[in-house]
Amino acid sequence: MKNKIRLLLILLVSSLFVLTIHSSAKEESLLRDVYDYKIYYDRPTQELLSKMTNYDMVIIEPVYYTKADIQSLKDSGTRVYGYINTMEADTWNTSLFDQLNEDDFFHRNGERVHYPEWDSYLTDITSSHYQQVLAEEVEKQIIDKGLDGAFLDTVGNIDNEHYRDADVLNNQRQGLVNWLVLLQEEHPDLSFIQNWGFDTLAEATAPYVDGIMWEGFHLSSIIYDEWANNQVYKLRSIREEHGVEVFTVSFEQEKNSARFSKANRFKHYHEPDSFNEW
DSSP: OHHHHHHHHHHHHHHHHHHHHHTTOSOOOTTTTOOOEEEEOSOOOHHHHHHHTTSSEEEEOGGGOOHHHHHHHHHTTOEEEEEEEOSEEETTOHHHHTTOOGGGBOEETTEEOEETTTTEEEBOTTOHHHHHHHHHHHIIIIITTTOSEEEEETTHHHHHHHTTOHHHHHHHHHHHHHHHHHHHHHOTTOEEEEESOHHHIIIIIGGGOSEEEEESOOHHHHTTOHHHHHHHHHHHHHHHHHOOEEEEEESSOHHHHHHHHHHTTOEEEEOSSOTTOO
16 A cells, blocks of 8 residues: 555656656657657568557567568558667677777777677777777668667667776767767668667766666566656756657556656556567
């Protein structure tokens, strides 16, 4: 009973906060009219392409799609964002991985930082060569196929990996900004959604992205956690100041997590299985 009362109070306070600041918003995001979305990273079928048209936005793995596939989705009014692994290099993506020099990887104690779960390596976004290789990947997978924008995964690595060294942290953030500026100078209509990296968003990238995603948005892990509560308030403030829409994803506690997200005017999506399952 106490937990239910606490939840109701949090939702009420969240709603009142929204009503208070809504009228003072300086900008509105390009994604403000997106209400429902889905993430799907496997190969599409004609049936799935048809189902995607029921969503305001889909986030996909663009290597599996043709320009005609993308155009059919856009013709239906669905916005399409393509996955770009920004702060890691996947060994499976040999066409990109084989282009990288040793200086394109971030080194700690003289060694690359490896993520065994994904068989990927932490990259150094301050490398001008890496910026160019990654920009060409965006050109090939996002621009040439006509997607609306890029979903920048692993940006959260900047905060998670470099928080102990302020100089490295700031340099990586500036490197990411430089790369975003490079892309937007070439493609001013290109849109970006950033995955995690809330402090990087607040300190550096908010003027350059249209959305931020919070994967693992579960009510039980937020309401009693001071850090998580601070992030909620931070993201609401950034949304009002910069027009950055907030997208949340839950893998559990669907009903309560969605309710809390929507009370904060975030865009919520629940995934019960995986991003490779429709």
